[in-house]
Amino acid sequence: MHDDRLVRTQQALRSQGLDALLVGPSADLRYLVGYHALPLERLTLLVVPVDGEPILVAPELEAARVRESGADRFADPRTYGERDDPVRLVVDHLRACGAASHLAVQDRLWASFTLALQAALPDARWEPGSQVMRELRLHKTGDEIEALRAVGAAIDEVHAQVPSLLRPGRTEAEVGRDLHELILQDHDEVNFVIVASGPNGASPHHETGDRSLQDGDAIVVDIGGTRDGYCSDMTRNYVVGHAPEGYPELHAVLEEAQDLAVAAVRPGVTAASIDAAARDHITAAGFGEHFIHRTGHGIGVEEHEEPWIVGGNEQPLAPGMAFSVEPGIYIPDRYGARIEDIVVVTDDGVERLNLRPRGIVAGG
Numbered sequence: 001m002h003d004d005r006l007v008r009t010q011q012a013l014r015s016q017g018l019d020a021l022l023v024g025p026s027a028d029l030r031y032l033v034g035y036h037a038l039p040l041e042r043l044t045l046l047v048v049p050v051d052g053e054p055i056l057v058a059p060e061l062e063a064a065r066v067r068e069s070g071a072d073r074f075a076d077p078r079t080y081g082e083r084d085d086p087v088r089l090v091v092d093h094l095r096a097c098g099a100a101s102h103l104a105v106q107d108r109l110w111a112s113f114t115l116a117l118q119a120a121l122p123d124a125r126w127e128p129g130s131q132v133m134r135e136l137r138l139h140k141t142g143d144e145i146e147a148l149r150a151v152g153a154a155i156d157e158v159h160a161q162v163p164s165l166l167r168p169g170r171t172e173a174e175v176g177r178d179l180h181e182l183i184l185q186d187h188d189e190v191n192f193v194i195v196a197s198g199p200n201g202a203s204p205h206h207e208t209g210d211r212s213l214q215d216g217d218a219i220v221v222d223i224g225g226t227r228d229g230y231c232s233d234m235t236r237n238y239v240v241g242h243a244p245e246g247y248p249e250l251h252a253v254l255e256e257a258q259d260l261a262v263a264a265v266r267p268g269v270t271a272a273s274i275d276a277a278a279r280d281h282i283t284a285a286g287f288g289e290h291f292i293h294r295t296g297h298g299i300g301v302e303e304h305e306e307p308w309i310v311g312g313n314e315q316p317l318a319p320g321m322a323f324s325v326e327p328g329i330y331i332p333d334r335y336g337a338r339i340e341d342i343v344v345v346t347d348d349g350v351e352r353l354n355l356r357p358r359g360i361v362a363g364g
């Protein structure tokens with residue numbers, strides 16, 4: 001899957017008049033060469049010159065992990081010992097490629113490394129690496145969409161098992177531990193587990209706590225993990241016993257809002273218009289002040305990436321963009337609800353990657 005990504009990176013460098021891209025441990029590094037580098041105080045840096053051979057500078061003690069990742073198929077590993085200067089390796093390669101004057105550096109490279117590189121190349125001009133990576137990451141290829149579809153199906157399966165975990169007396173943390181194991185059945189990693197019961201549901205990023213589930217609770221379950229390098233992220237709302245007063249009505253509004261937003265997705269419309277489709281409906285129903293976050297975020301090798309589905313983002317949607325549609329309504333001290341599916345923009349519309357029913361599900 002990584003085969004042509006460095007070639008496309010070099011094309012992006014060329015079209016922007018840049019000499020090279022420097023990438024430290026990050027989602028960009030995983031995206032480009034499949035290497036999960038540890039964020040160490042020792043420098044790990046992928047160097048992609050516009051013309052010339054990509055190299056991966058890494059500490060000698062990480063050489064085995066580099067080989068296991070298969071990254072050496074894409075970039076020549078240049079390992080260094082404890083007494084060597086890795087910045088020298090980077091600079092020598094850039095100079096050998098005639099690529100040392102206009103550089104892009106990955107946005108989240110630690111300042112300690114960026115400053116050392118800048119000190120070693122005092123005449124170079126520097127740009128944020130996102131300028132190079134943005135377009136590549138934003139437009140998913142067929143293989144990437146297939147990976148997102150597979151991880152979407154995997155998290156659908158976990159949600160199918162949630163009702164059996166929800167019983168009065170169990171704590172959010174107990175349910176969360178079960179979910180952790182269920183996610184790992186068909187994911188490589190758990191990224192987050194949110195089990196927000198009763199009033200905790202009114203806090204969108206409440207994870208889990210010691211609160212015990214009670215009859216009459218609404219429960220927001222938002223879970224995600226990584227499978228073959230791509231992320232899932234999906235939210236449904238459950239109740240134990242009777243739904244609390246007003247909740248079914250609130251949830252019906254939310255379901256309609258989520259449907260309207262998904263139905264609005266197609267090439268050419270703006271990200272902002274998808275947010276508006278959900279928000280206008282929720283506002284018209286009188287819950288506008290309780291929808292306190294954007295409608296969604298892009299997803300891929302990271303849980304949260306571009307495009308941001310938010311008011312003011314005039315980015316036009318295009319085929320291959322993948323993002324969440326997750327409106328929520330949060331009533332302080334009472335309950336909350338959020339419905340979240342991942343969708344991908346197709347040539348003429350939208351495909352949902354999460355297919356479980358979206359209504360309130362009874363637990364127990």
Ligand code: ZN
């Ligand atoms: Zn979030």
Ligand code: ZN
Binds near residue numbers: 223224233234235340
């Ligand atoms: Zn989520």
Ligand code: ZN
Binds near residue numbers: 233324
């Ligand atoms: Zn999300």
